[in-house]
Amino acid sequence: MNITWNKRQLELRERFREVATDLVAVGSDARDRDASFDRELWKELAAADFWRLQVPTGAGGLGKDGWDWLAAMEGLSLGARDLGFLMSVASHSGLIRLLLTAGTPEQQHRWLPGLTSGEVAATGSTEESGGSDIRGLSTRAVPTADGGFVLNGAKAHITNAPVADVVMLAARTDTEPGAFELSLFVTRTDVDGVGSGPGEDLLGLRTSPTGPIAFRDVRVDADAVIGGVGEGLTRLYNTLAYDRILFGIIVGSSLEAQLEPLVRQLETRHAFGAPLSAQQYMQEKVVSLTMAVEGSRALAYRSFGQLEDQHDGYSLSASVTKLFASTGLVGSGLDLVQAFGHSGYESGSAVERNLRDSVAFKIAAGTDEMQKKNIFNHVRRAYRSGELAPGSRGSGT
Ligand SMILES: Cc1cc2nc3c(=O)[nH]c(=O)nc-3n(C[C@H](O)[C@H](O)[C@H](O)COP(=O)(O)OP(=O)(O)OC[C@H]3O[C@@H](n4cnc5c(N)ncnc54)[C@H](O)[C@@H]3O)c2cc1C
CATH class of the missing domain: 1.20.140.10 (Butyryl-CoA Dehydrogenase, subunit A, domain 3)
Incomplete structure (x- = not known):
């Protein structure tokens, strides 16, 4: 397997090392002291086309591949001097990756333009009862007569939750007693019933906000499921x-x-x-x-x-x-x-x-x-x- 970056990838790596040095590393100590997330910085990274790189041109991106984006991510990590910011980047990219690999063209058109131009995503699986044992999670999605779902439950310790515009959450869709079936949903955080709690005060990664996010009778349409019900x-x-x-x-x-x-x-x-x-x-x-x-x-x-x-x-x-x-x-x-x-x-x-x-x-x-x-x-x-x-x-x- 060839693991050397090609010329284009080396250029991307260097470009985003410079972007990180100029944008992210500057002010990183102050953000750590204040435990703050800088939304303007996030938008500037998006404006530098970081997120659009790996998105197909048909969905508004630049049409590079996953390796190209990884080279850019390596460059960003080299210059950032801010592991918290990089943790927020990793979480956000999880949803973009999910949409690119499992989303329908309609779902990609619906979500990717915002997610690549300055919106913040959170990906929630962990709940207060525990994060390691995925089968212990209790957030539920109940089907409605019109093909949609109603979401109820609460996620905890979720990266970006206090500032997120969009959230991907894992919810149970099993109907049989004793069965365990999981589906992934994506929804905006400004819809009725979604509420994020206060940010948590952590030992480290203080530039990456984490916190709870709750779902109370949140109605979503069938298209909110990414990758298929039960998948x-x-x-x-x-x-x-x-x-x-x-x-x-x-x-x-x-x-x-x-x-x-x-x-x-x-x-x-x-x-x-x-x-x-x-x-x-x-x-x-x-x-x-x-x-x-x-x-x-x-x-x-x-x-x-x-x-x-x-x-x-x-x-x-x-x-x-x-x-x-x-x-x-x-x-x-x-x-x-x-x-x-x-x-x-x-x-x-x-x-x-x-x-x-x-x-x-x-x-x-x-x-x-x-x-x-x-x-x-x-x-x-x-x-x-x-x-x-x-x-x-x-x-x-
Ligand atoms: C900075 C940060 C960001 C995070 N961001 C996210 C996020 O964006 N989305 C999200 O969903 N979650 C997020 N989490 C939560 C994280 O995924 C969970 O904390 C993690 O999965 C562990 O869950 P827990 O804290 O509930 O510990 P528990 O699952 O309660 O485990 C407690 C301890 O017991 C150990 N343990 C448990 N079961 C076993 C076993 N069978 N064998 C051996 N040891 C075991 C664990 O390793 C751990 O040491 C984040 C956590 C941190 C610290």
């Missing part, structure tokens, strides 16, 4: 896999941006008559960070290729990507604080913020434990079906 679980797993792959891209790039400050610190700070970079324990931090960058990226490329091809292995490799990336992000976050000593532990320092922000990557889009569970289940299934026996294992590509 929600499969679609949700696809969207989650995509999010997990984006985490690999975000982590690879945001950690790469930490490499220069880390090496500069080790080269310029002296102890015991020598630069810190002369100490093996300190050199190891550069090695670990570099491995996290290269590994997260390579895994993300591989799993995105599998997701694009709907290869059987995409769910496994997306989980491996996410677990590797979140582990590398938090591990390197601790290493960075350590390398800067007390000044890295002070509130307001870049590495202190990076560590606070990084922890969420172990929870959002499925916790580390859920990735481990998924990885183990895949491997056990392969064992039981004889795929792990010597000589029978494919390359997985």
